Amino acid sequence: MPEAKKFTLFQLNWKYIKKFSFSFIFIFLLYGALSLERVYFPYLVGNIIDIMTKMSDNRDNYWELLRNPILIMIGIMIGMDILFRVQEIIAEYIFPRFKATMREESFSYVMNHSNRFFAENHVGSVAGKLNDLIASSYSIIMKLSGIFIPVLTTVLISIITILFINVKIGFIFTCWMITHLLIVYFTTSFVRKHWENHSEAENALRGKIVDSINNIANVRLFAKLKDEIKYCATYQKTEIDLSVKAGLSGIIVRSFLSIVAISGLIGIVYFLLQEWKDGYISTGNISAIFAIVVNSILLMWWMAYESVFFFMDLGKASQALTILNTPHEIQDAENAPDLIANKNGSEIKFIDVSFSYSDKAFFTHKNITINSGQKIGLVGFSGAGKTTFANLILREFNLHGGQILIDNQDISKVSLKSLRNSISYITQDTNLFHRTIMENIRFAKSDATDEEVIKASKEACCHDFIMKNEDEYNAVVGEKGAKLSGGQKQRISIARAILKNAPIVILDEATSALDSITEQKIKEAINRLIINKTTIIIAHRLSTLKEVNRILVFDEGKIIEDGSHDDLIKIPDGYYKKLWDSQNDLYDKKVED
Helix, strand or coil: CCCCCCCCHHHHHHHHHHHCHHHHHHHHHHHHHHHHHHHHHHHHHHHHHHHHHHCCCCCCCHHHHHHHHHHHHHHHHHHHHHHHHHHHHHHHHHHHHHHHHHHHHHHHHHHCCCHHHHHHCCHHHHHHHHHHHHHHHHHHHHHHHHHHHHHHHHHHHHHHHHHHHCHHHHHHHHHHHHHHHHHHHHHHCCHHHHHHHHHHHHHHHHHHHHHHHHCHHHHHHCCCHHHHHHHHHHHHHHHHHHHHHHHHHHHHHHHHHHHHHHHHHHHHHHHHHHHHHCCCCCHHHHHHHHHHHHHHHHHHHHHHHHHHHHHHHHHHHHHHCHHHHCCCCCCCCCCCCCCCCCCCCCCEEEEEEEEEECCEEEEEEEEEEECCCCEEEEECCCCCCHHHHHHHHCCCCCCCEEEEEECCEECCCCCHHHHHHCEEEEECCCCCCCCEHHHHHHCCCCCCCHHHHHHHHHHCCCHHHHHCCCCHHHCECCHHHCCCCHHHHHHHHHHHHHHHCCCEEEEECCCCCCCHHHHHHHHHHHHHHCCCCEEEEECCCHHHHCCCCEEEEEECCEEEEEECHHHHCCCCCCHHHHHHHHHHHHHHHHHHC
């Protein structure tokens, strides 16, 4: 199985920059070109001052002397403005696509994580990290292209220009700039860790808030609103404390850098005046150098100021990157072919299958065959291994030994998409998308026509209640289907399965929480769904299994009994017989009452 490639933040951003390489190179070059304006304007002004100071009392020919530097200044202004507009147009075109590409691929990677990953991580926290990764990566690129590249380019051009004018001042300026850059790097990089810690706390808080909102019904039923607010407030306090620490570290760094910048400016001005006093530099050149130095120092201070926020973004993005650097637990084999399943019901084989959760073995060298088109019931107490058995067929977990074959094809060797397209899984708790009924049913088959969706709805006994809605099939069902009853959601899930028309159907307690009238309607829908399908029914209510071909009885991951209903109730002291008798006794007591 291929290993997941781990990215550094630089590698991740470079991956997407390369997709738009020409545009980004053009943007970076334009930002660099714009730096020329900051240096050569003061240089040209200095030339103008020198020309003017050398003029005699007759100044009638001033235009002839000043024409070239003035026209060059105007030309630079017009050229830079045009370049800036071009850069803005390219940026407006490229950056939304850069973010969209990163968001789409990152979302795709996250969605391919296993059920275990989502069980162990708050959905709100995962979504927060995904948003942080996109927003912070975009901010990092913007700061690099719009601040760091122009500032560093300006500093480089400034050094060359000042060295050209006066080597001594140029050397002093160069040494100070190198020192300043090193100080910026070493003093701001430690801020990153503070923002990484804050980002982790912020995402944990998001996760708790989303978890509370998802369980709002329980919060209200148990009158725990204040307790829940207090619970989230503990995470809020941690987030505030870490935010203050990170913010104060930034203030300390910016204050220190301000002192460094002011000290550097005072020192350079001192040496500059000494050179002017000794006659080594003209009045115009001292004006040019002074303007260039002040501009460079202000830009360096601005870059240092933004460096704090840069490292804040870097911390957030690095922390968020963990969701992309967490390898997928379940992956396709390299060049995995599609599963070719028998449309009239697939054969399923467990061959020497072993599987365990942590140190608890559920299946050990398990061998079992479910024939094509067979209807199988799974029975046992909660935690006995029934749902695990079904999840292994869906390949929600990797086996620790053995093989599972569908129509003689190892499911670990075929593509996950084709495997799961061959299975319809209906659970007791049906979650629907916050979309229309039509969209929820069509989710099973994206290219299904309206007529196909309506036909599946009729077979699932849900067309009538759908048509009673004001918007009919365009009615939005609410978060997780909140606007529908349990029975209505269940019938929509069956309509979805009918539309999918997969050769294997797994029903996990699909009718256990419904009233008898609704249950009867759903049973009718299920009977239509499982025609010519290999069907696995997980049930606690044994009366629902009387007509299946075969029943597997589970106990702590072991299949302890295997046979039809009629065969199993004949086994003296049999596990299934005890369950059947106990349920019948309860039913008889209810009737007597």
